[in-house]
Structure formats: C-alpha cells, structure tokens
Amino acid sequence: MPEVKDRIEKLGNSILNDAQKKADEIISKAQQQADELLEQAREQYRRSEESEIAEDRQKTHSKYAKELSKSDFASHKSVLSHRCELVESLFENIRKKLESFVTGGEYEAFVRKLTEKANKEMPFGKDCVINVSRNDKLLAENIANEYGISAAVDRNIEIGGLSVYYPSENVYLDYTLDLALEQQRNAFIASHSELSL
DSSP states (O other): OHHHHHHHHHHHHHHHHHHHHHHHHHHHHHHHHHHHHHHHHHHHHHHHHHHSOGGGHHHHHHHHHHHHHHHHHHHHHHHHHHHHHHHHHHHHHHHHHHHHHHTSTTHHHHHHHHHHHHHHHSOOOTTOEEEEOGGGHHHHHHHHHHHTOEEEEOTTOOSOEEEEEETTTTEEEEEEHHHHHHHHHHHHHHHOGGGOO
C-alpha cells in the first residue's frame, strides 16, 4: 500500500512540478506583456504632456493617473485570470491521468488496498457499505462479498476510489480519488495565494 501511495504522490508531485514550470513561464510572459502595456501607456503620457500647455498639465496628469490605474488593474486582472486558467488546466490534466490510472491494471490492487486501509482504520460491521463509481460496481461487489458487507454505486464518485459508510456509527470514510484531487487542488491554491482574484 505505501508503494501505491508513493507512486500516486510521485505522480502528483511530478505533475505539479511540470505545471509549476509551465505556469511560471506563462506568468512571466503575461507579466512582460503587462509591463510593455504599462510602458506604452507611460510613453503615450510623456508625449501628451509635452504637447499640452501649462494650464492643461494638471488635467492631463489626473487623466494619466486614472488611465494608468485602469491599465494596471486590467493587466493585473488579466494575469490573474490567466493564472486561474492554468490551474484549471493543470488539474484537468491530473484528472485525466487519474482517469487513465483507473482503467489500468494496477487499479484493482489499489482499490483492494484502500479497502484494507478502511477496515484497519475502522473494522467493517455487517451493515457497512462500500460506495464506488458506477464503473467499479463489479469490483466493489467482489470485494464486499469477501468482507461480508454490501456495495453500492455512489453517483458522486466520478473518478474512482471508494468510500465506506458505517450506518451503526454514522461514520463515513472517504478514500475517493475525487476527494483527493479536490483536496490537492485546494492545497495548491492555498499555497499559491497569488492565484486568487
């Protein structure tokens, strides 16, 4: 089980590192474009100021400050918007890799190890229910039969993994890839506060 977890963690780290490099490149390009726009705005102001008469300088300065502020805001908003798109793209790529993993040969062993982990964390009672995606129904039924419990399809599980419901204790253990992906996404955004609009 640790090697599967390590593989997933290494895969996640590899993807995050690649995405971070790509994000840094795109952010750098976007910042360069913003700087160029800012420089263009400044140059336009300089030409305008030189051609204005002394009485109009104050008006021009106010107008420039307002336009510069608008330009700064627009460029900042554009950069942040692009960063958000990158994060969405990154996690869509991770989702696709997880979906590919779910259809691979190692997935059944992964689900069985998750089942063992859940049973160790909180031993199964006869009323326990293993919840899986609709694609994993047959696998879940086989595993549930081995443990003498039941299996059900949970339409909220889209990618894979499993959750276990203990009705008598009203406890729900979630080992779904869906939740893991969402937690990683939230942690990534939290650790990169500059990604917030």
